[in-house]
Amino acid sequence: MIVGERKPLEEIRAMLDPYRKILILGCGECVSVCMAGGEKEVGILASQLRMLYKRQGREVEIGEVTLIRQCDREYIEPHLDKIYQADVVLSMACGVGVQFVGEVAGEEVIVLPALNTKFYGVNLEAGMWAERCAGCGDCVLDKTAGICPIARCAKRLLNGPCGGSQGGRCEINPEVECAWQLIHERLKARGQLELLEEIVPAKNWKPSLSGGPRKVIREDLRL
Amino acid sequence: MGNFEPKIVGMFCHYCALAAQDVAGKGRMSFAPNIREVRVLCTGKIDVLHILKAMEDGADGVLIIGCKLGECYFREGNMRAFKRVDYARKLLDEIGIEGERVQMYEVPGPMGKRFADIITEMTEKIKSLGPSPLKKAAQEELMA
Amino acid sequence: MKAGSNLEKILEKGEFAVTGELGPPKGNDIEVIKKKAEHLRGNVDAINVTDNQTAVVRMSSIATCALLVQMGLEPVMQMVTRDRNRIAIQSDIFGATALGIKNMLCLSGDHQIFGNQKEAANVFDIDSIQLIQCVKAMRDEGTLLGGQEKIEGQVRLFIGAAANPFADPFEFRVVRLAKKVKAGVDFIQTQCIYDMDRFKEWMRMVTDRGLHEKVHILAGITPLKSGGMARYMAKNVAGITIPDKIIARMVKAKDAREEGMKICVEQIEELRQIKGVHGIHIMAIEWEEVVPEIVKRAGLLPRPKVSKN
Numbered sequence A: 001m002i003v004g005e006r007k008p009l010e011e012i013r014a015m016l017d018p019y020r021k022i023l024i025l026g027c028g029e030c031v032s033v034c035m036a037g038g039e040k041e042v043g044i045l046a047s048q049l050r051m052l053y054k055r056q057g058r059e060v061e062i063g064e065v066t067l068i069r070q071c072d073r074e075y076i077e078p079h080l081d082k083i084y085q086a087d088v089v090l091s092m093a094c095g096v097g098v099q100f101v102g103e104v105a106g107e108e109v110i111v112l113p114a115l116n117t118k119f120y121g122v123n124l125e126a127g128m129w130a131e132r133c134a135g136c137g138d139c140v141l142d143k144t145a146g147i148c149p150i151a152r153c154a155k156r157l158l159n160g161p162c163g164g165s166q167g168g169r170c171e172i173n174p175e176v177e178c179a180w181q182l183i184h185e186r187l188k189a190r191g192q193l194e195l196l197e198e199i200v201p202a203k204n205w206k207p208s209l210s211g212g213p214r215k216v217i218r219e220d221l222r223l
Numbered sequence B: 001m002g003n004f005e006p007k008i009v010g011m012f013c014h015y016c017a018l019a020a021q022d023v024a025g026k027g028r029m030s031f032a033p034n035i036r037e038v039r040v041l042c043t044g045k046i047d048v049l050h051i052l053k054a055m056e057d058g059a060d061g062v063l064i065i066g067c068k069l070g071e072c073y074f075r076e077g078n079m080r081a082f083k084r085v086d087y088a089r090k091l092l093d094e095i096g097i098e099g100e101r102v103q104m105y106e107v108p109g110p111m112g113k114r115f116a117d118i119i120t121e122m123t124e125k126i127k128s129l130g131p132s133p134l135k136k137a138a139q140e141e142l143m144a
Numbered sequence C: 001m002k003a004g005s006n007l008e009k010i011l012e013k014g015e016f017a018v019t020g021e022l023g024p025p026k027g028n029d030i031e032v033i034k035k036k037a038e039h040l041r042g043n044v045d046a047i048n049v050t051d052n053q054t055a056v057v058r059m060s061s062i063a064t065c066a067l068l069v070q071m072g073l074e075p076v077m078q079m080v081t082r083d084r085n086r087i088a089i090q091s092d093i094f095g096a097t098a099l100g101i102k103n104m105l106c107l108s109g110d111h112q113i114f115g116n117q118k119e120a121a122n123v124f125d126i127d128s129i130q131l132i133q134c135v136k137a138m139r140d141e142g143t144l145l146g147g148q149e150k151i152e153g154q155v156r157l158f159i160g161a162a163a164n165p166f167a168d169p170f171e172f173r174v175v176r177l178a179k180k181v182k183a184g185v186d187f188i189q190t191q192c193i194y195d196m197d198r199f200k201e202w203m204r205m206v207t208d209r210g211l212h213e214k215v216h217i218l219a220g221i222t223p224l225k226s227g228g229m230a231r232y233m234a235k236n237v238a239g240i241t242i243p244d245k246i247i248a249r250m251v252k253a254k255d256a257r258e259e260g261m262k263i264c265v266e267q268i269e270e271l272r273q274i275k276g277v278h279g280i281h282i283m284a285i286e287w288e289e290v291v292p293e294i295v296k297r298a299g300l301l302p303r304p305k306v307s308k309n
């Protein structure tokens, strides 16, 4: 899933300052699952903001809506009325949702981000999420025992652990696992360590963000 | 504000707090009449949003009473509640409402005296903090 | 001759090589470079110039190397892939070789979190092994990385890389070296060695694979200045282990610097006995003036003279 984290209240407050009628727009997909921008988080932020404005003696109207998802036109369109009625939409979706609501609603509608979109990751345990993929566009997991060195090695190395790998930890921080240690262990367990003897040549970064914004087109699915 | 009588929402665990309250009641112990009581099956059911809503809707404080740690009927519901209380306090502090208006206590089973003491303690605490800043804001608005 | 550098000639002749290290200034003060360089002149065969080591911003390695060339000294230009993509790397190699630099050390580089520009974006377009491949293609094929495109002129570089026998997983460390050899590296400088047992164990794996016949290994040493430094390094520097025995010697010593030098000389003695070790690389961090004495006491002076061309 795409993992997000709510921005500090102060930042949200500052960006909402000019507006009197706010629609907080949650998203029912990834950010609901990672408890950053689903219905409940919309409720919490709305309640917090209402109390804040009350304290400040400001008249601000706050609406709450949570869509099935913000990255599909058909889920946004039924709510356009409410969106148009607001001065501003505070989207609690990932950066994709923030942009797409704006795209669908049109340029008059201001959509602001309530979250910092962090990464593509997993729910490791309650209250803990961790990065697993960086969407590099050319997956190498087949060569790395299913552990991603692009997203999980601090240097995106492709030819094994650097000289800073120590006791299974990455040089950047003892809290961070060294991805290459994990790859090594798994290959060893599978009796496939010889895979690491091969030199992996320089990666083609064209399919990644370095190649510019990307698009996927499936002709068979197009209408 | 000398005669300020706080409104406190009490979110009480069915297994301990309410049993304690029963005992206290039967023992005719007296306690401050400031509590609006909500019965929960376990404090683990209490969400951050419930706490915020209570405050938003006019409470001066929220009092949560659960079982002693390690004695939760649902094993760790009360531990979760403690963490949520911490989080709710942080959210309140962020908007300038004293997080300490939300308190959570443990009672070891049906101990009526302890229950009565907690109510008194909480009532005193909120009295010393004064009315919720939300009410003050509203009042100042009226005065202005 | 691949590059015709002094270091290459010495190693090819089978002489025991000595290299030193110079950290460029955190600014553009040439005097700092001159002072450090003079301590090393005549005492080492080539001088490594670090490339923004530990991600602390310093004068560029290329510029510092070019200054050393002007001073009649031989540099080993370190280059990290942390800060440059393959465009900048190859362009810098053109420039460096044009300025008379003949040795290069290919590194990934310490993560920027260690440095003084922690908010920087890192590059890591290629890794150190791919960098070796890149330089080798430029030198031996006369082409750019992954392309047929011919280079104007000739890139002549003696290609080096690092090895850290003290990092984990230990059994991979020799595999990594083998990959560097396969990629085309000519010489290796190791992380500084204090744990002789582990180093010997690694060298045994190296010779078992016959790698010592394909690459010149220079054993890294760093003289300890004080007991405090020994303790600090053991605890805080990633990839370095210092046995308690050495720490104890440093802590107890009346004259810690003297003791540090003694340990160093003993280490050199021991390293020279190890099969496959073709030289030493002395990293006297901010203590360059100690190098002449160590080299002298180790009986490594005068440095061999090789013909200029």
Ligand code: SF4
Pocket (backbone or CB within 6 Å): A132, A133, A134, A135, A136, A137, A138, A139, A140, A141, A148, A149, A150, A151
């Ligand atoms: S290799 Fe690329 S696509 Fe595959 S998991 Fe890693 S970042 Fe994602």
Ligand code: SF4
Pocket (backbone or CB within 6 Å): A152, A153, A154, A155, A156, A157, A160, A161, A162, A163, A164, A165, A166, A169, A170, A171, A172, A177, A178, A179, A180, A181
């Ligand atoms: S320690 Fe491991 S994860 Fe960290 S940069 Fe080095 S190889 Fe990558």
